[in-house]
Amino acid sequence: MGLDIVPEPRVYLDTALHPASTLALPVDAARHVTRVLRLRPGMPLTLFNGEGGEFEAEIAEIRGQTVTVHIGQYRDVDRESPLTLRLVQGISRGERMDWVIQKTVELGVTRIEPVFMARSVVRLDARRAILRRQHWRGVAVSACEQCGRNRIPEVANPVSFGEWAAGYRASDPDGAGHPPGISLLLQPGAKRRLTDIAYTGGPITLLAGPEGGVTETEAGRAVSIGFMPIVLGPRILRTETAALAAFSAIALHWGDF
Incomplete structure (x- = not known):
């Protein structure tokens, strides 16, 4: 028993x-x-x-x-992932976004950057964006309480995709002096799979779209700033599933699974 x-x-x-x-x-x-x-x-x-x-x-x-x-x-207990994991998530509707934040925190994400994309249904004015960020951080805190993490992942201010892309540096996404890593765009129909990627260290940044996915224009912009499109199998994953599946596979291949 x-x-x-x-x-x-x-x-x-x-x-x-x-x-x-x-x-x-x-x-x-x-x-x-x-x-x-x-x-x-x-x-x-x-x-x-x-x-x-x-x-x-x-x-x-x-x-x-x-x-x-x-x-x-x-x-002195450390339950952090050995990987530096960043999620750039196209903002989706309330419960879906909460779910993504909660579960990616459980999987070890280090930083979450919510972005408004062309197919994002949710639109927030400045005041509501501040309140929503506070709410999302609360979701991250609760996830840490549940899963045993002792460091709270950062939740960035929500910004437009254009503003985010203009400030993104693939070699050093948060300006913290990290060594070059890899930047991955989740895109159905892409030719590469995760197993095709040669990872040699550094931060792993994942870009996932909202409901309806990433537009061709957004995908092209992401590629131009260093993102590699990858596909997660032959099936179309929902916005609340895609990042979780990707981070789970990443943890299995290169992390602590």
């Missing part, structure tokens, strides 16, 4: 954490701990702040809406 192991609940806190200290949880975290996780005094949990590593902790007291935790030992 198998043994069911229930992992300790994990909670992200955007603050400095120190061993052998006591901390009152922020309102949202306190509500999550009591109403969703249903923790009680004396019960264990794990805290992390996105800077790497995690902390053992225990619920010390619950008084009204105030939850106090005692922070214990620091654990």
